[in-house]
Amino acid sequence: MADQAPIVVVGTGLAGYSLLRELRKHDPDTPVVMLTADDGTSYSKPMLSTGFTKNKDADGLAQASAENMAVQLNAEIRTHVRVVSIEADRHELVVTGEPAGEQRLVYSKLVLAWGAEPVHLNLAGDGQDRVYSINDLMDYRAFRKAVDGARRVAIMGAGLIGCEFANDLRNGGYEVDVIAPDHRVMPGLLPEAAAAAVRSELSALGVGFHLGTVVERVDAVGDGVNLTLASGEQIAADVVISAVGLRPRTEPAEEAGVQTNRAIVVNRALETSVPDIYALGDCAEVDGHVLMYVLPLMACARALAKTLVGERTEVRYGVMPVMVKTPCCPTAVYPPPADAEGQWQVESEGRDVRAEFRSPVGETLGFAVTGDYAVEKQALARKVPAIHSE
Ligand SMILES: Cc1cc2nc3c(=O)[nH]c(=O)nc-3n(C[C@H](O)[C@H](O)[C@H](O)COP(=O)(O)OP(=O)(O)OC[C@H]3O[C@@H](n4cnc5c(N)ncnc54)[C@H](O)[C@@H]3O)c2cc1C
Numbered sequence: 001m002a003d004q005a006p007i008v009v010v011g012t013g014l015a016g017y018s019l020l021r022e023l024r025k026h027d028p029d030t031p032v033v034m035l036t037a038d039d040g041t042s043y044s045k046p047m048l049s050t051g052f053t054k055n056k057d058a059d060g061l062a063q064a065s066a067e068n069m070a071v072q073l074n075a076e077i078r079t080h081v082r083v084v085s086i087e088a089d090r091h092e093l094v095v096t097g098e099p100a101g102e103q104r105l106v107y108s109k110l111v112l113a114w115g116a117e118p119v120h121l122n123l124a125g126d127g128q129d130r131v132y133s134i135n136d137l138m139d140y141r142a143f144r145k146a147v148d149g150a151r152r153v154a155i156m157g158a159g160l161i162g163c164e165f166a167n168d169l170r171n172g173g174y175e176v177d178v179i180a181p182d183h184r185v186m187p188g189l190l191p192e193a194a195a196a197a198v199r200s201e202l203s204a205l206g207v208g209f210h211l212g213t214v215v216e217r218v219d220a221v222g223d224g225v226n227l228t229l230a231s232g233e234q235i236a237a238d239v240v241i242s243a244v245g246l247r248p249r250t251e252p253a254e255e256a257g258v259q260t261n262r263a264i265v266v267n268r269a270l271e272t273s274v275p276d277i278y279a280l281g282d283c284a285e286v287d288g289h290v291l292m293y294v295l296p297l298m299a300c301a302r303a304l305a306k307t308l309v310g311e312r313t314e315v316r317y318g319v320m321p322v323m324v325k326t327p328c329c330p331t332a333v334y335p336p337p338a339d340a341e342g343q344w345q346v347e348s349e350g351r352d353v354r355a356e357f358r359s360p361v362g363e364t365l366g367f368a369v370t371g372d373y374a375v376e377k378q379a380l381a382r383k384v385p386a387i388h389s390e
Contacts, residue, residue, distance in 0.1 A: 005106040006031035006076075007308060008093060010083050011113035012040045012066070013136070015281025015297045019111060020073040022305030030309075032075040033105065035095060037114075040066025040079040043137045046294060049164035050325055051140070052172025058141035086110070086256035088274045109276045109308060112253055112264060116246035116282035116292060121156065127218035127225035131156075131240045134165070143241070150238035151175055154227055156215050157243035158185040160324055163198060165241055166207045167326045177208040177235050179215050179227070189322070190333055193346045194353045194368040201329035201351050201371075210235070246292060248283045263290045268314035270304045280304055286315060295320040319381045321367075329370050332377035334384055336366030347373075356380070 007023075009016050012034055020032060034040070042064040051057060070077045081097030093105045118133035132143045147153060153169050155162045158180035169176045178185075184195040185202075203209060213231040224238040248263030259265040259273035263285035270278045270286065280300040282292045289296075299315050306313040324331035329351050336342065336357040342365055346355045352371035356364045367380045 003108055005091065005108045006033045007109045007111065008032075008105060008107035009034045009075075009111045009113055010036075010093075011115055011281065011283075012036040012038070012042070012069070012077065012079075013113065013115050013281060014045060014294055015113035015115070015283075015301065016111075017042055017069065017073070018298055018301035019113060019280065019304055020075055022301045023308055024073055026305055026309045028074060032073070033107075034073075034075050034077045035081050035083060035093075035105075036066075036077070036079055037082045038079065038136055038138055040069065040077050041137055042069050045136070046325070048134055048137070048140045049161060049168050051144070052168045053327060057144050058137055061140070062137060083114070083252060085252045086258075086277070088256050088258075088277060091276065107276070109278065111304070111308075112272075112277065112279040112283055113281045114249050114283050116248045116263075118242065119245040119247055121215070121242060121244055123215060123218050125217040125219040125225075125228075127220040127240075130220070130225045130238070131218060131242050133242045134161075135246065143239070146239045147174065150224075152177075152224070152237045153239050153241060154179065154215075154225075154235055154237035155241045155243055156180070157241075157245070158182065158187075158209070158211065159243060159245070160186055160189060160322070162241070162243035163202065164325045165243060166202055167205065167328055170202075170205045170207055171327070175208075176206070177210060177237065178202075179210040179213065179229060179235070181212065181214050183212045185209075185211075186324070189324075189335060190331070190368050191344045191346070191355045191357070193344075193348050194331065194333065194355055194370050197348065197351045197353045197370040198324070198326055198329045198331055202326065205328045215240075246282065248285070248290060248292075250283070253277070253279070261285055268303075268316075269307055269312055270300055270315065271307075278304055278307070291317075291320075293320065293322060317386055319384055319386050321377050321381055323377075330374035331368070331370045332374050333368040334366050334381065335368075340365050 066077045085094045152175045154177045217228040227235040250260040254260045264279040281297045303313040303315040321334040342359040354373040355368045357366035364383045
């Protein structure tokens with residue numbers, strides 16, 4: 001029975017849709033059902049932090065509706081449904097959604113591409129309904145509605161996403177304050193000199209930084225909020241963005257006996273610990289690596305598509321630098337492995353930083369470039385080993 005059932009893909013983000021595009025190159029016909037908790041619109045998530053700069057609202061960023069995607073991909077796409085449990089031994093899923101309520105669905109193979117969940121801070125105060133996390137197009141639509149006619153936006157978090165939104169909102173003419181616990185921006189991603197360059201260019205653009213502290217309260221005041229920081233400082237804002245991190249979704253797979261760690265554990269063939277269940281994208285920990293970026297998920301989609309048509313294929317990652325979309329200070333980074341031995345060697349002049357992480361024997365294992373040096377990213381990418389290959 002399960003043999004004749006469709007392949008079921010949970011998630012229509014970049015991971016789910018990229019997988020289907022790749023699959024259809026090898027196999028135009030095998031029945032596929034895609035399930036998604038959202039409306040299934042195809043869009044490029046990285047573009048969410050460029051809306052003002054590129055003069056595009058949520059509709060402008062939408063690429064195709066679920067109906068269009070269903071035709072393009074020869075798949076059935078069920079929108080606004082949520083997988084609530086997996087019965088792996090029966091190859092069955094339980095899904096809920098309006099108007100059908102709870103339903104069961106048999107799969108031949110199940111692919112989990114259900115992404116990651118924004119981390120929500122437990123803050124005091126009655127202004128929580130002005131706090132927005134932006135992790136999909138529907139979130140972005142709600143956020144754009146909230147900032148329409150507003151003037152001041154506070155951003156909690158100075159990671160890649162917080163910094164990108166800060167730049168974009170300044171380009172859109174908003175007053176922007178960024179609050180974050182570390183004393184530098186993008187602490188997990190950039191070496192100190194590159195982080196200082198990005199911060200200084202964002203400051204020059206007019207972004208106010210409140211680093212080394214956290215938001216403790218968000219109180220409603222009129223149509224906006226007042227933020228109370230641990231430092232005692234008070235910040236008035238109309239809207240708040242929470243960009244304090246994403247946590248890979250592991251439930252309900254974990255409950256079904258699928259092994260999880262920081263995310264859903266898969267090997268390089270994207271196989272979970274349970275037969276016929278696979279995972280890729282933001283929800284997957286591939287051979288020990290949680291890489292919540294587009295290039296890794298595309299490489300996984302190419303490999304998994306072949307596996308699904310019977311040619312078991314392991315993913316191979318190339319060198320995949322991360323581009324930080326802060327146009328005031330173009331930045332590219334390829335972080336060295338967390339356990340690498342070595343030191344950063346830095347050349348810098350104002351906003352132009354060229355940092356190479358060199359091993360004790362002089363091998364370049366990672367790099368970060370900002371400003372005018374950002375153009376060197378391709379040349380540097382040729383020097384570094386693909387960190388994640390065996
Ligand atoms: C603002 C922003 C900027 C970014 N910029 C970059 C960048 O410049 N470069 C880069 O490489 N990466 C960037 N990223 C990261 C990149 O966009 C993500 O790694 C990628 O989009 C993740 O895709 P995904 O398909 O795994 O997850 P998602 O896009 O989150 O898709 C998850 C899907 O699963 C569905 N779903 C979830 N739970 C359930 C359930 N229980 N049942 C049914 N369906 C469910 C959702 O509705 C959705 O369809 C950025 C991310 C953000 C937020």
